[in-house]
Amino acid sequence: MNLDFTPEDDLFRQEVRAWLADNVPREVRPADGPDMKAFDLAWQKRQYDGGWAGIAWPQEYGGRGFSTIQQLIWYQEYARAGAPYVGVNFVGLLHGGPTLIANGSEEQKTSHLPRILKGEEVWCQGFSEPGSGSDLASLRTRGEIDGDHLVVNGQKIWTSFGQFADFQELLVRTDPDAPKHKGISWVICDMRSPGIRVRPIKTIAGHPEYCEVFYDDVRIPLANVVGGLNNGWRVAMSTLGFERGTGFMAEQVRLATDLEALIATVKARVDLARDTDIQRRLARLRAEVAALQAMTYSSISLNERRGAPGAEASILRLYHGLLTQRLGRMSMEILGAGSLELTDPEEGWTGPYLYSFSRTIGGGTAEIQRNIIAERVLGLPRSR
Amino acid sequence: MDLMPSPEEEQIIDMARGLLSKELPVDYLRWEEGPAKAADRALLPQCAELGWIALGLSEEHGGFGFGATEEMLLFREVGRALVTPVLFASVIAARLAATLGESDLTAAIATGNATVSLAVPDAGGSGYFLIDAEGSDRILLVDHDSVTLLDPSAFSNRSAIRSLDPTVTLESAVLDSGAAGLQVGGRDAEPLFRHISLLIAAMLVGAAEAVRDLSVAHASERTQFGQKIGTFQAVSHPCADMAVRCEAALSQAKLAAVVVRDAGDDAEFQVTAARIVALDAALSNAAAAIQLHGGMGFAAEYPVHFYLKRAHLLDQVGGRIALQLDDLFALNA
Ligand SMILES: Cc1cc2nc3c(=O)[nH]c(=O)nc-3n(C[C@H](O)[C@H](O)[C@H](O)COP(=O)(O)OP(=O)(O)OC[C@H]3O[C@@H](n4cnc5c(N)ncnc54)[C@H](O)[C@@H]3O)c2cc1C
Numbered sequence: 001m002n003l004d005f006t007p008e009d010d011l012f013r014q015e016v017r018a019w020l021a022d023n024v025p026r027e028v029r030p031a032d033g034p035d036m037k038a039f040d041l042a043w044q045k046r047q048y049d050g051g052w053a054g055i056a057w058p059q060e061y062g063g064r065g066f067s068t069i070q071q072l073i074w075y076q077e078y079a080r081a082g083a084p085y086v087g088v089n090f091v092g093l094l095h096g097g098p099t100l101i102a103n104g105s106e107e108q109k110t111s112h113l114p115r116i117l118k119g120e121e122v123w124c125q126g127f128s129e130p131g132s133g134s135d136l137a138s139l140r141t142r143g144e145i146d147g148d149h150l151v152v153n154g155q156k157i158w159t160s161f162g163q164f165a166d167f168q169e170l171l172v173r174t175d176p177d178a179p180k181h182k183g184i185s186w187v188i189c190d191m192r193s194p195g196i197r198v199r200p201i202k203t204i205a206g207h208p209e210y211c212e213v214f215y216d217d218v219r220i221p222l223a224n225v226v227g228g229l230n231n232g233w234r235v236a237m238s239t240l241g242f243e244r245g246t247g248f249m250a251e252q253v254r255l256a257t258d259l260e261a262l263i264a265t266v267k268a269r270v271d272l273a274r275d276t277d278i279q280r281r282l283a284r285l286r287a288e289v290a291a292l293q294a295m296t297y298s299s300i301s302l303n304e305r306r307g308a309p310g311a312e313a314s315i316l317r318l319y320h321g322l323l324t325q326r327l328g329r330m331s332m333e334i335l336g337a338g339s340l341e342l343t344d345p346e347e348g349w350t351g352p353y354l355y356s357f358s359r360t361i362g363g364g365t366a367e368i369q370r371n372i373i374a375e376r377v378l379g380l381p382r383s384r
Numbered sequence: 385m386d387l388m389p390s391p392e393e394e395q396i397i398d399m400a401r402g403l404l405s406k407e408l409p410v411d412y413l414r415w416e417e418g419p420a421k422a423a424d425r426a427l428l429p430q431c432a433e434l435g436w437i438a439l440g441l442s443e444e445h446g447g448f449g450f451g452a453t454e455e456m457l458l459f460r461e462v463g464r465a466l467v468t469p470v471l472f473a474s475v476i477a478a479r480l481a482a483t484l485g486e487s488d489l490t491a492a493i494a495t496g497n498a499t500v501s502l503a504v505p506d507a508g509g510s511g512y513f514l515i516d517a518e519g520s521d522r523i524l525l526v527d528h529d530s531v532t533l534l535d536p537s538a539f540s541n542r543s544a545i546r547s548l549d550p551t552v553t554l555e556s557a558v559l560d561s562g563a564a565g566l567q568v569g570g571r572d573a574e575p576l577f578r579h580i581s582l583l584i585a586a587m588l589v590g591a592a593e594a595v596r597d598l599s600v601a602h603a604s605e606r607t608q609f610g611q612k613i614g615t616f617q618a619v620s621h622p623c624a625d626m627a628v629r630c631e632a633a634l635s636q637a638k639l640a641a642v643v644v645r646d647a648g649d650d651a652e653f654q655v656t657a658a659r660i661v662a663l664d665a666a667l668s669n670a671a672a673a674i675q676l677h678g679g680m681g682f683a684a685e686y687p688v689h690f691y692l693k694r695a696h697l698l699d700q701v702g703g704r705i706a707l708q709l710d711d712l713f714a715l716n717a
Contacts, residue, residue: 001387001453003642009385069385260717280706283713284664287636287657294387294635301387315631318624367617373627374620378600381612383620 003297005073013073019050020081029084031344032207037122037164040087044119053117054093056246061101061113068300071246079253085346086250088161092116092123095242096169099186103227103235108188112167124165126156126189126213127236133158134368136171137180137233141215143172143187145222150174150187152195152218158362162211163200165191169239170220175230184232186239188224195219205345205354243363244313252296252320258352259289259327266334281330288323295319311376318369321359328353387638389457396454397461403434404465410594410687419552420518424468431467432496437474440579445482446491452579456586456641460634463590466551466690468516469697472583473502473524477533480524480576484566489533493522500524500533503557504700514539514555515697525559528703530569531576538563549693550684574652578644580702581655585637587698588662591691592633595666595673596626598688602677613676622672629665636661656712663705666695 005013023046030036047053055074057063066074086093097116100109115121132139141154152172159168168189175183191198195218200208227235263282266272272279295316302310331349332339343351360366374380389397407427408414415422431437440455441447455475462471477500478493492498501520503512505527517523523539525532539557547554568576600623603614613619640658643651670692674681681688699705 001389001393001638001642003385003387003639003646003648005385072385263713263717276710279713280709283709284660286712286717287660288632290639290654290657291632291636291661294639295631297385297639298387298631298635301385304386305388312631315628319628319632367621370621370624371617373624374614377627378596378620378623380600380603380614380620380623383615383617 005069009069009073012070013077016052016074016077017081019052020077020083023047023050024081024083029087029346031346032209034164037088037161039084040089041119041122043084043087044089044093044117048118053119054097056094057097057101057113057117061097061109062117068246068303072249072296072300075249075253078250079257088122088164089116089119091125091160091165091169092121092167094245095125095239096123096167098242099169099235099239100226102238103186105223105226107223108226112188121167122161122165124159124162124168124191124211125239126159126162126168126170128158129155130157134365136236137184139171139173139184141170141172142176143174143185143220145174146219148222149219150185150222150225152189152215152220154215156213156215158201158210159198159213160210160362162191162198162213163208167191168213171232171236174232178230181233183230184236185229186226186232186235187220188226189218189220193218193220203355204357205351206342207345209345240364244317248317248320249296251324252292252316255320255324255327256289256293259285262327262331262334262349269334272334278330278334285323285326285330288319289327292316292319292323311372314364314369314372315377317363318360318366318373321356321366324359325356328356387635387642389453393454393457396450397457399434400436400458400461401464403430404461404467408465408467410464410466410690412685412687412690415551419468419516419547419550422468422551424466425470425516428468428470428474428499429496431471432474432494436471437478437496438494440475441478441482441490441494445478445487446494447478447482451641451645452582453638453641453645455579456582456637459583459586460590460593460637463587463694464594465590466694468552469502469701470499470516470520472587473500475583476526476531476576476580477522477524479579480531480533480566480568483568483576486566489566498522502526502701503534503539506556507700507704510558512539512557512559513700514542514557516552517542517555518553525565526580526702528707529573530567531573531580531702532565532567534559534563534565538565549690549697551690551694552697577702578651578655581659581708582637582640582644584698584701585633585640585655585658585662588659588666588695589630589633589637591695592626592662592665592669593630595669595688595691596623596630599623599626599669599673599676602680619676622676626665626669626672629661629669633658633662633665653712653715653717656708656715660705660708660712663695663699663708666691666698670695 054063055066059065143150170189174185195216197214199212202208345351345355438447439450443449481490498521500522501517502515503525542555542557606613636658640654643654673688680686
């Protein structure tokens with residue numbers, strides 16, 4: 001076991017650090033609206049122009065094809081430089097694009113991948129429905145074949161950045177008679193198609209981050225089906241695999257940075273100098289956040305040997321969610337009356353505190369992660 | 385950067401796990417005639433012969449020159465098998481003696497010719513507790529800021545008391561004023577304390593994993609209401625939480641071991657964190673395991689409680705949890 005980075009890795013780190021120092025936007029990221037979208041796309045364009053777009057994408061698709069260790073270095077430096085949240089580019093860069101790379105046709109790849117990398121195309125994810133969340137395979141939005149088109153009717157919900165997106169990863173039921181996992185298709189949906197209506201939904205953190213999307217006879221070319229008709233469940237699983245993968249390193253590094261800032265605040269506060277209760281709880285959190293980082297290193301080491309992330313990604317994800325929530329709650333306690341002022345989700349403490357509640361819901365709830373750990377890591381009998 | 389054990393490190397794990405699971409199965413029968421007669425004590429010479437005490441000592445001190453990583457992985461197995469703390473005390477005492485240039489004593493301890501047991505101070509009191517100290521040749525007193533290797537005659541008024549951890553004997557004693565031994569304290573003691581915390585963390589990781597495994601096995605076997613209890617989420621989710629705590633504690637112990645071995649600047653930070661996370665893993669997992677075993681979990685014949693009790697014992701060695709937390713808070717990141 002070792003924590004040594006190779007001389008090449010060190011050089012790489014210097015290169016990343018230098019580029020970020022010169023290019024990270026100085027302005028604060030707008031918290032919503034068209035300004036936010038413009039900001040996110042401009043930042044993506046800047047990374048593209050600098051040759052830093054698609055760090056995890058294979059080179060043949062315009063990415064950089066970095067190893068997991070290089071990706072870790074990138075995210076460590078990214079957090080260190082205070083670079084902005086990936087924002088509206090999340091879906092395209094971190095799971096939509098990778099899904100196309102793994103399952104898409106040449107035509108699908110060439111028409112979308114370059115535009116995602118350049119910050120010219122925003123994607124969103126239309127998986128969840130009002131009746132289908134954790135039990136995603138029960139989804140009911142219909143896609144009926146009509147000539148060389150699918151005609152889609154139904155509703156999606158919790159679609160992050162749906163109001164800004166150009167395209168959507170859309171799951172529809174194309175064979176209502178097949179067993180529930182067998183009749184689903186993964187399609188590329190143009191969000192400007194006639195018959196689509198998007199209604200933003202405000203979150204408890206105060207911004208309309210996600211949306212309801214209604215489909216009324218929306219015509220989607222059959223050529224937009226990814227990975228084959230009725231094969232969408234398998235494609236969706238690869239999407240979720242990417243979603244739960246390395247893109248998430250940024251948030252882990254960020255948690256450590258935030259905790260250290262909170263500890264520094266407490267150390268500077270005369271009124272808390274004797275509050276051993278707060279100090280000890282912060283110390284425990286500090287130990288656990290250190291362990292989260294060690295877990296990230298362990299899982300990267302395992303990936304490097306095995307070539308793919310496994311079910312233990314759920315362990316990391318769950319632990320991260322719970323620690324983020326504890327940090328948020330402690331920050332409220334430490335702020336005192338200052339906690340009454342709401343900040344944006346990426347700024348200060350109260351916004352991130354409220355946002356932290358989503359960390360054990362989005363991308364698979366804590367309970368679903370525990371199911372996965374119990375069944376696939378520990379081999380316990382399946383629960384219902 | 386690689387936190388997966390290397391092939392050589394794997395070998396140490398396999399060797400230790402193989403021997404300990406065969407010779408020291410964790411079964412109440414092992415301690416039926418009292419801890420002093422348990423098979424652990426009889427196995428110590430073999431452990432010494434295999435080089436377990438001298439594993440991390442440099443070759444000039446008669447050791448094998450392995451690093452803290454191998455020692456950590458070995459002690460994870462030691463914790464899983466609930467080996468007497470005499471082994472841990474011997475490793476630390478040999479290191480102390482070596483640091484102070486006492487080569488004869490180092491050799492005697494490393495070869496198992498001189499046995500070393502553990503003493504901890506009574507918090508707030510003036511007395512001491514001696515652990516598995518009957519017949520030992522030396523006693524290692526581990527305080528929060530100093531470590532002293534003493535002749536057993538330094539302690540008087542020794543009297544046997546009931547031990548919370550039934551796998552060890554416990555005595556109360558007083559330390560004679562003016563008793564002298566080999567001591568390090570203050571800044572000089574820091575490297576030794578890193579080792580102490582690292583090995584304690586490692587043993588706690590082994591304990592946390594052991595009770596996780598017992599729970600998973602039980603939940604997969606036991607049937608109630610016509611189904612395996614592991615199908616109930618009220619059972620499987622606590623098991624998942626155990627797995628999370630094990631993964632956190634093991635990863636941090638591995639990382640801390642590497643940093644200690646490489647004498648990194650953040651060694652104190654990382655080992656203290658390792659110890660804190662591992663203690664929580666051992667205690668929380670053991671508590672959950674007792675619950676998931678139902679009536680069996682509360683029965684002395686079933687081994688889960690041994691791990692709970694050992695975790696409480698280890699917490700008292702070299703500064704209990706509150707002091708560890710205070711230390712970690714005070715450090716700069
Ligand atoms: C910030 C945010 C962004 C999101 N973005 C998107 C997006 O872009 N696209 C998209 O498609 N979706 C998105 N989602 C939706 C998200 O994937 C779902 O909310 C999530 O999968 C849970 O589904 P649900 O909300 O229907 O809750 P439900 O599945 O109804 O769950 C309700 C409660 O029941 C529990 N539960 C359900 N099933 C089980 C079980 N088998 N065992 C134990 N407990 C169970 C859950 O854990 C939860 O506590 C987003 C959610 C959030 C919070």
